[in-house]
Amino acid sequence: MIRNPQLNANGELTHLLTLEGLPADVIRSILDTADPFVSIAEREVKKVPLLRGKAVFNLFFENSTRTRTTFEIAAKRLSADVINLNIGASSTSKGETLLDTVDNLVAMDADIFVVRHSQSGAPHLIAHHLNAHGRSHVHVVNAGDGRHAHPTQGLLDLYTIRHYKKAFHELTVAIVGDVLHSRVARSLIHGLTTLGTPEVRVIGPKTLMPAKVEAMGVRVFHDMREGLRGCDVVVMLRLQSERMKGALLPSPGEFFKNYGLTQEKLALAKADAIVMHPGPMNRGVEIDSPVADGERSVILPQVTFGIAVRMAVMSIIAGN
Amino acid sequence: MKIEIANGRLIDPANRVDRVASLYIADGKVAAIGAAPSGWRADRVVDARGLVVAPGLIDLSARLREPGLEYKATLESEMAAAVAGGVTSLACPPDTDPALDEPGLVEMLKHRARSLNLAHVYPIGALTVQLQGTALTEMGQLSAAGCVAFSQADVALLDTDLLWRAMQYASTFGYRLWLRPIDPHIGRTGVAHDGEVATRLGLPGIPTSAETIALSTILTLVRESGVRVHLCRLSAAESVAMVRAAKKEGLPITCDVAVHHLHLSDVDIGWFDSNTRMVPPLRTTRDRAALRAGVADGTIDLVCSDHAPVDDDGKQVPFGEAEPGVTGLELLLPLTIKWANEDGIELSSALAKITSEPAKVIGVAAGDLAVGQAADVCIFDPSAWWKVERGALSSQGKNTPFLGLEVQGRVRYTLVGGKIVHEIDA
DSSP states (O other): OOSOOTBOOOOOOOOOSSSOOHHHHHHHHHHHHHHHHHHHTTTOOOOOOOTTTTTEEEESSOOOSSSHHHHHEEEEEHHHHEEEEETHHHHTTOOHHHHHHHHHHHTTOOOOEEEEEESTHHHHHHHHHHHHOOOSSSSEEEEETTTTTTTHHHHHHHHHHHHOOOOOOGEEEEEEEETTTHHHHHHHHHHHHHHHEEEEEEEEOOOGOOGGGGGGGGGGEOOOOHTTTSEEEEEEOOOOGGGGSSSSOOHHHHHHHHHHHHHHHHSSSOOOOEEEEOOOOOOOTTHHHHHHHTTTBOHHHHHHHHHHHHHHHHHHTTTT | EEEEEEEEEEEEEGGGGEEEEEEEEEEEEEEESSSSOOOOSEEEEEHHHHOOEEEEEEESSSSOOTTTOTTOHHHHHHHHHHHHHEEEEEOSSSOOOOOOOOOHHHHHHHHHHHHHHHHHEEEEEEEGGGOSSSSEEEESHHHHTOOEEOOOTTTTSHHHHHHHHHHHHHHHHHEEEEEEEOSTTTTOOEEEETHHHHHHHHHOOEETTHHHHHHHHHHHHHHHHHHOOOOOOOOOOHHHHHHHHHHHOOOOOOEEEGGGGGGGOOGGTTTOOOOOOOOSSOOOOHHHHHHHHHHHHTTEEEEOOOOOOOHHHHHHOGGGSSSOOOOTTTTTHHHHHHHHHHTTTHHHHHTTTTTTHHHHHHHHSSSSOOOOOBBEEEEEEEEEEEEGGGGOOOOOOOOTTTTTOOEEEEEEEEEEEEEEEOOOOO
């Protein structure tokens, strides 16, 4: 497994597992491919035949409504057949292993697996298994694995930033909140640094910062006001409810006081700074409603772009 | 049966021997070295020219998976792996199912091992009933049944009062305690060293403090009680420094490291290679350097395989769900040689770490080739390369991060009690 497992021998994308290690050209070409798909949504007939006759299996071992739905819409707009499988945690209790499940679905002639799993690295395991068993024509798209990666979210975040801000090499981007548990943060950090963003900041309490996160090429701030100063883009992360009280944080109220995004704190960023959030939002915990609904929020366009980006990813890997 | 091992390079670290000499074996014991005893007529002559003739290796931690875990490995497969790796004595941790906490289980294991007539097996008894950390086992009966030491294997002890009492009780009767420093709280949900790699891969981390806090607790209680403790499987630079200072202070401790920790770091996790999932976790290259230096200067007394065969079902799952463990009996020798070669350590000094030093900790008369000793011998070709592949391993466990690696040092003959129990052609 020395070669980047998501690229084939020609350097073309065959799986999308993480943004880490993807060449900037590959990332740019995904964003460029997404451009025309955005306008498809504005047409009367919102379909193209790129994946006609292909079967996309949404393989969700962890619950998700939004991500699964956007993948489903993206695949349907590409004319693919979509099969949704919410496997949850019950499959292992029935005795079937992850790879047994995959083998069974391959036997049903799956072309693309869209995988979400609570364990970091599960999509890598599946991709490696397919490659090792001569089934590299079956593609894997990581739809979020543990704390590791959420590459299509990272790509849609990049697409959104590029849409509003153009040049990555002039930007200061702040990512705020629970970085420790966030696959969204990790994927965005890799994407931004690969595309040459000179300053990526992470802001949060020490309990929600992973060890040696600076090694990913970010500056760490614990004071949100200081961290927001001069930012072009502010990305708020979702705080899972089970982490709001306990050893990591005393209460959601105290978190909001220190790290919730309010109009007053946003005023420290640049005047034209945009506000992003991967959703679903906890209003009053990580973000104040006037900000979420304000004119600088691009949270809903993110969702729209997400469909186009996922169409781009699936059409590219299916062609390689 | 009289066996003459002719003209090999005899390395016997305990007796400071390193020269070309023939070894004469009769009645299961070393009969003479260099010159044949009078009236010598060998039943068999082994041509050992170009080979190293060393004491049989002693592995302080090798799981045979019996009783109860036979789907991972059996006594037959793992005892074959032991002698294929030149290991003639091994201690097996109590983390079986059920745990080795009753004399009957220990006697059965010893009986099964003896009937195979391969390596000597020294069971390590459970320190607490079912390794649950609440009540001491009957250490007297377990010792009588053959336990050479007592441990909690990889199970952290929640109750430090019980640890203290266990030390007092064990020292009353001179029982040995082998303890692995693991904090029961910090890093308990972790699966990899809490550093750059775990952060990048999104794996829950195990900080170094999970080891150093427990180590500090053990050292404090050793200072208090004067009990002799063997510390198992250090993984961090800070731990090596603490042990070095404690030894300087004069505390009665010894310690070991698993051989794979001398070669790998968390970077080797790569793209979630579940064969690198182990306890303690692989730490940074800085830690690895400190462990190597610790073995070289004697802070770490010995090296073991920490053999833990895991079946494919236990490894072909996402990293965090994978069962920890590395198969290692057959790699103990080549990986020790690799360390010696890379760090410029004399072969004799390196072999001491897997022969005479572990013999002292177990407290058995083995690990050297003095005249009159039982003839447990490992004869290997120090320059032969071989590739670590599934098919090349006798162990039922194929779970090693070294798969695909070419290693140097190939065992040609293994003798236990003067009998050739393993033999391969050049």
